Amino acid sequence: MGAAIWFFACVVAFIGPGALADDEPPAVTAQSLIEGALDLTRGIESSYTEMAMVIHRPEWERRMELVAWTQGREDALIRFTAPEKDAGTATLKKGERMWTFTPKHKREIRLPSSMMSQSWAGSDFSYNDLSRTDNYLRYYDYAITGTEQRDGHTIYTLTLTPHDDAPVVWGKEEMVMRDDYVMISQTFFDQDFKPLKQMQTMDIGELGGRTIPLTMRMADFEDLDRWTEMRYLSADFDAEVDEGMFTTFALRGER
Amino acid sequence: MPVKLLLQLSWRNLWRHRRRNTILLVAIAIAVGGVLLLNSMLRGMQVNMQETVIDNLTGHVKVLQPGYLDDPSIAHGFEVARDWDAELDPDAIVGWTSRIRVPAVIMSERETRGVQLIGVDPARESISFLDDIVIDGEALGSPEDRRVLVGAALAEQLETKVGRRLVLITQGADGRNREAGYRIAGVYRAEVAALEKAFVFTGAETLKNMLDTLVVTEVSVRLADDRFEPGILATMVDAFTGLDVLSWRDLEPQAAMIAEFMDTAVFIYFLVIMSALVFGLVNTLVTAVMERVRELGMLRALGMRPRSVVAQVVVESSLVMAVGVAGGVLIAAGAFALVADGIDLTAFDESLQSFGVRPQFTPVMQTGDVVLVVVLSLVLGLLASFYPARRAVKQKPLDALRR
Numbered sequence: 078m079g080a081a082i083w084f085f086a087c088v089v090a091f092i093g094p095g096a097l098a099d100d101e102p103p104a105v106t107a108q109s110l111i112e113g114a115l116d117l118t119r120g121i122e123s124s125y126t127e128m129a130m131v132i133h134r135p136e137w138e139r140r141m142e143l144v145a146w147t148q149g150r151e152d153a154l155i156r157f158t159a160p161e162k163d164a165g166t167a168t169l170k171k172g173e174r175m176w177t178f179t180p181k182h183k184r185e186i187r188l189p190s191s192m193m194s195q196s197w198a199g200s201d202f203s204y205n206d207l208s209r210t211d212n213y214l215r216y217y218d219y220a221i222t223g224t225e226q227r228d229g230h231t232i233y234t235l236t237l238t239p240h241d242d243a244p245v246v247w248g249k250e251e252m253v254m255r256d257d258y259v260m261i262s263q264t265f266f267d268q269d270f271k272p273l274k275q276m277q278t279m280d281i282g283e284l285g286g287r288t289i290p291l292t293m294r295m296a297d298f299e300d301l302d303r304w305t306e307m308r309y310l311s312a313d314f315d316a317e318v319d320e321g322m323f324t325t326f327a328l329r330g331e332r
Numbered sequence: 333m334p335v336k337l338l339l340q341l342s343w344r345n346l347w348r349h350r351r352r353n354t355i356l357l358v359a360i361a362i363a364v365g366g367v368l369l370l371n372s373m374l375r376g377m378q379v380n381m382q383e384t385v386i387d388n389l390t391g392h393v394k395v396l397q398p399g400y401l402d403d404p405s406i407a408h409g410f411e412v413a414r415d416w417d418a419e420l421d422p423d424a425i426v427g428w429t430s431r432i433r434v435p436a437v438i439m440s441e442r443e444t445r446g447v448q449l450i451g452v453d454p455a456r457e458s459i460s461f462l463d464d465i466v467i468d469g470e471a472l473g474s475p476e477d478r479r480v481l482v483g484a485a486l487a488e489q490l491e492t493k494v495g496r497r498l499v500l501i502t503q504g505a506d507g508r509n510r511e512a513g514y515r516i517a518g519v520y521r522a523e524v525a526a527l528e529k530a531f532v533f534t535g536a537e538t539l540k541n542m543l544d545t546l547v548v549t550e551v552s553v554r555l556a557d558d559r560f561e562p563g564i565l566a567t568m569v570d571a572f573t574g575l576d577v578l579s580w581r582d583l584e585p586q587a588a589m590i591a592e593f594m595d596t597a598v599f600i601y602f603l604v605i606m607s608a609l610v611f612g613l614v615n616t617l618v619t620a621v622m623e624r625v626r627e628l629g630m631l632r633a634l635g636m637r638p639r640s641v642v643a644q645v646v647v648e649s650s651l652v653m654a655v656g657v658a659g660g661v662l663i664a665a666g667a668f669a670l671v672a673d674g675i676d677l678t679a680f681d682e683s684l685q686s687f688g689v690r691p692q693f694t695p696v697m698q699t700g701d702v703v704l705v706v707v708l709s710l711v712l713g714l715l716a717s718f719y720p721a722r723r724a725v726k727q728k729p730l731d732a733l734r735r
Contacts, residue, residue, distance in 0.1 A: 173509070193501070193509075194437060194444040242478070244499045244511035246441045267441040268496050 107219040107235050110254055123148045125316035127158075131306040132200050141198070142310070152323040153207075156330070157198070168197065168207065169328040175204055178328045185325050201274075201295045201305040216243035217250075231256040247273075259290055272298045285312040338640065342647040349620065356616050357656045360709075363609040364660025367602050367705055368697070369667050374601070376695035378594035385587045386580055387461040388527060389431070389450070391552030393565055394583060396576045400549060404448075406434055406505050409547030416571045420553075424560035429456035430548040432539050436502035438482075438532060440490035447486065447532045449502055451475075451539030451548075459554035461522060462533070469494035469518030477535035479517035483528020487519045494519055500532070505545040512542060602705060610716045617649050617720040628724050629732025638725040645721035646714060653713030657706055668697050 123146065130141045142159040156167040165180035175193070178185040193204045216239050223234035235252040239245035248268035253261040259281055265274040274297055278290035289309070296304035321327055346353050386392055400408035412430050420428075429452070436449035454472040457463060472481055480498060487493060494516050501511040514534060522528050540546060553568070555561060561579060568577045581588035621628070628641055674694040 194439055239497075239513065241497065241513060241515065243513045244501070245513060246439050246497070246499050248441070265441075268492075273441055 105221070105231075105233070105256070107221045107233075110221070110233055110235060110258070111214065111219060111252075123316055123318035124312065124314045125318065126312040127310040129308045129310055130198070130200060131308070133302070133304050133306070135300075135302040139199075146316070146318045146322050148318055148320075148323060154322055154327060163198075165330055166198070167328050167330065168204075169323065169325065170207060171323055175207065176325055176328055178325075178330075180330070183329075185328050201297065201303065216240055216245055222251075232261065257288065259288060261290075274298060279306065284309050285314050287314070338644055338647055342644055342651060345644075345648055346651060352616065352620065353652055356613065356652050357659065359612055360609065360653060360656025360713075361659030361663055363605055364657050364705060364709055365663030365667065366660075367605050368660065368664035368702060369695075370601055370605075371598050371701050371705065372664070372668055372695040372697040374594050374598050375698055375701065376693060378591050379696045380693060381587055382580075382591055384524070385584045386554065389433075389460050389531070389552065390580045390583055391428075391459060392555040392558070392561055392580055393553040393568060394578050394580070395551040395568060395572045396578060397549070398574075398576050400576075404433065404435060404549070405503060406432070406543050406545055406547065406549065407507075409505075409545060409549045410572075410575055411547050412551055413571075416551075419567050419571060420564065421560070424556055424564055426554040426556055427456060427459040428551060428553040429453055429459060430536070430551045432536055432543070432545075432547075433549050434502050434539075434543065436500050436532070438486070438490065439499040439501070440492045440496070443490045445486065445489060445529070448530055449500060449539065450531055450533050451536035452533050453536050459552065461527070462520075465520040465522055467518040467520045469516065471518055472533060472535055473517075475536040476538060477517065478514065478538050479534065480514040481518050481520055481533040482516055483525075483531060484519050484521045485525045485528035486532070487516070489529070492516065500542075502543070504543045505547075510542050510544075598701065602708065606709065606712055610712050613649070613653075613713060613716045614719060617645070617717050618723065621645060621720040621724045625724065625727060625732045629727065629729045632725070632729040633733060641725050642718070642721040645724060646717045649717035650710070650714055653710055653717075657709045657713075660709075661702065661706065664697075664702075668695065671695055 126145050126147075128143055128145065130143060132139050132141070139160075141157055141163055143155055143157045145153060145155045147153045151170075151172050153170045154167065155170075156165065157163040165178075167178045169176045169178070169185075175188045176185045177188060188204055195203060197204050197207055217237040218240065219235055219237045221233050222236040225232050233252075233254050233256070235254060237250040237252065239247060239249070248266045248270050250266065251262075251264045253263075255261060259278070260276075261278050263276045264272050267273050274295065276293055276295045279292035279294050280290075281288060282291040283289075284291060292306060292308045294304050294306045395410075397408040397410050409432065417428060432451035434449055436447055438445050438447050438449075452462070452472065453475045454462075454477070455474075467481070468484070470479075472479065480500070482490075482492075482498070490498065492498060496516050497513045498516060499511060499513050501509055504510045520528065536548070551572070553564060555564060565577060565579060631641060632638065672695065676693075
């Protein structure tokens, strides 16, 4: 699955591993691990998070801050708050459809399919990465291909192989996940099974009463000096979010 | 004066000035040969360009939904009756096919590109460049083939190869996005790299399924010969009411304009070269006549009419002209035989490709052009010899003899 799911599992619908630790599924399978992690988010009506995004390139690095409101797993509104230049730039996601808004142009754009594979806000994530939902899982065969014990946790390695007609360019994907559903890394391989991209959890900590990956980094294997890091600044997983938040009107920031 | 005597006199006169007349003859032969060869090159370019345009999935005649050109989406598709071609004269067409062509985004692990995704019936594509491309891997087998054929240049950009999977994203009939993975059946090499980057092929039925539609976006017809165009066009306008039936000239106005320009260019080149030749001819004939003032004066004094004298000079130069033109045609035929198989221009490949011209170039010699050059040369030669002949008879016989 896309970098996305995982990213969105975090941004859009926060996984609460703490809550899960109590009722661990009886038999751990690849499916139970993935679905278990994703299912956690279903309990959450809406959330409000503040994050920092660092885009690193060999020549430069920039840090942006953003806030995100989510509802269920389908709807999200992300708005940049810093730096000044980008403040107000926003992305709205409703299901698989997306819109962007730039204050400079004073109008929102419904993203055409041709733009979905482009970089989101100059980061290593594409709009596609953001727009995909968990039904994306149906495109894969998955299996646990390794387990090990580390720091009192069972660490599972899951291998995801996309079906032949799946809209997935990767040859395979590998997820490393803790038994409390904290994702440690996700690696994307090309069709020669050479690793290309990796999303890695840089540090794990407590936020909003849950143990979660606090910082995640998406890096390019072919050029390790290019990466995008997402860091949680604060999170409220029970925030009251108004339905009207997920409209193009709200996207413009006119509320 | 009997014609036979006139010819006899002219013939003997020609042999009296062997060197001068040989030079003249060679000059004419080379000029005519050159014009013919140059002409075959220009014609070749014209035919080549038209073929390329028609091969590039245009065909001679194409049917489109009005509005498709502005917004090439499946929304501008139409249904094709199975037996619409019943009215067509089977001898007039090489074949026809229907295709579904939509803009799509193609993705590999590393790159993303915009392309035209074209659903084809491989068996019917003998009418386009698909028929004679080199394919690394396999060609598409049927309209149901669930694989894609991509160009070599595109495969290189996407850093992918035969057997790999690509993801294609396009808009379905309902306006929603469709995306799916497709294996690469083969990588094709076209003569022009721009094609390789633009066109991705898959089975027509596969694409219809992906887009959730029964319609096609174009019907393309290839004719056996240009002259059938008006007739076929008229038949098709009746068969496809409410749709645009367009000639390749409408679809590729630039190529059509260049083709038209070639017709004029051929004529202009010919006039330029021939007028240079005519001056040479007139010059030589004037000199020849000047040398023979005494002789011609003598003929006049003996009672030959001025008209006959003029006729004699004209016949002389016409003979040289005729033999020269015949020689020129032979030279052109010989040189043409050497290059008829095509001239390899791969050395200039890149600059040519930017014009959409094939690196392999085949000259074309058309009978009409040869006849035109031959007839025009003879007429010009005839006109050119009148002036010196007129000058010759203008002098009074007594003055001429006294020189």
